[in-house]
Amino acid sequence: KAGVTQTPRYLIKTRGQQVTLSCSPISGHRSVSWYQQTPGQGLQFLFEYFSETQRNKGNFPGRFSGRQFSNSRSEMNVSTLELGDSALYLCASSLGSGGGDQPQHFGDGTRLSIL
Amino acid sequence: DQQVKQNSPSLSVQEGRISILNCDYTNSMFDYFLWYKKYPAEGPTFLISISSIKDKNEDGRFTVFLNKSAKHLSLHIVPSQPGDSAVYFCAASGNTGNQFYFGTGTSLTVIP
Numbered sequence A: 001k002a003g004v005t006q007t008p009r010y011l012i013k014t015r016g017q018q019v020t021l022s023c024s025p026i027s028g029h030r031s032v033s034w035y036q037q038t039p040g041q042g043l044q045f046l047f048e049y050f051s052e053t054q055r056n057k058g059n060f061p062g063r064f065s066g067r068q069f070s071n072s073r074s075e076m077n078v079s080t081l082e083l084g085d086s087a088l089y090l091c092a093s094s095l096g097s098g099g100g101d102q103p104q105h106f107g108d109g110t111r112l113s114i115l
Numbered sequence B: 001d002q003q004v005k006q007n008s009p010s011l012s013v014q015e016g017r018i019s020i021l022n023c024d025y026t027n028s029m030f031d032y033f034l035w036y037k038k039y040p041a042e043g044p045t046f047l048i049s050i051s052s053i054k055d056k057n058e059d060g061r062f063t064v065f066l067n068k069s070a071k072h073l074s075l076h077i078v079p080s081q082p083g084d085s086a087v088y089f090c091a092a093s094g095n096t097g098n099q100f101y102f103g104t105g106t107s108l109t110v111i112p
Helices: none
Strands: A005-007 A012-013 A019-024 A031-038 A043-048 A053-057 A065-070 A074-078 A088-095 A110-114 B012-014 B019-026 B032-038 B047-053 B056-059 B062-067 B074-075 B088-091 B100-102 B106-111
Touching: A005 A012, A005 A088, A012 A019, A019 A110, A031 A074, A031 B012, A043 A065, A043 B088, A043 B100, A053 A065, A074 A088, B012 B019, B019 B032, B019 B088, B019 B100, B019 B106, B032 B062, B047 B062, B047 B074
Parallel strands: A012 A110, B012 B106
Antiparallel strands: A005 A019, A019 A074, A031 A043, A031 A088, A043 A053, A065 A074, A088 A110, B019 B074, B032 B047, B032 B088, B056 B062, B062 B074, B088 B100, B088 B106
């Protein structure tokens, strides 16, 4: 069974630009969550999508947005990039229709660097 | 507001000994607690979980203990092996599993 695939693995952008990250979940998984990981901050929850609808949202500014397609693939967009957006962005998928004991399966992340 | 906290950024243990990683939480509504392991340049991988109705769950060398009154959980690894060297994250969720809250991680080094 293929795992969660995130593309690209690495990305370098400059301040003010925008970026789109992609995530393909495990087949059959309908929930996709996005996290930002920075040193000392752990994994900060961005948002979660289920059946093309955003179900939960973390405390990030509106520059961070996402969407999910009918095949459960998801994209995350960050506009007007700032230096502080440099981070590892992780995508995780799960069945999404059960209890909290269903673990999330993570991709290897996209390393975004802002110059 | 960090609802899940791992106060020890790092831990070093001799091979063969016990590793104990700790995690505290503030939200008494959490129903499930999970541990993930993360190697450099890879995403976190699920290790073990525990429901709030239990106080212990064991899987091979890994045991998770939950103390609800103290809002504290711990992961025990016995015996520790060099391949266990990684960053360990604890996470918590409510009963819907729609949103997970992660700690900041503890970097475990197992010394051969």
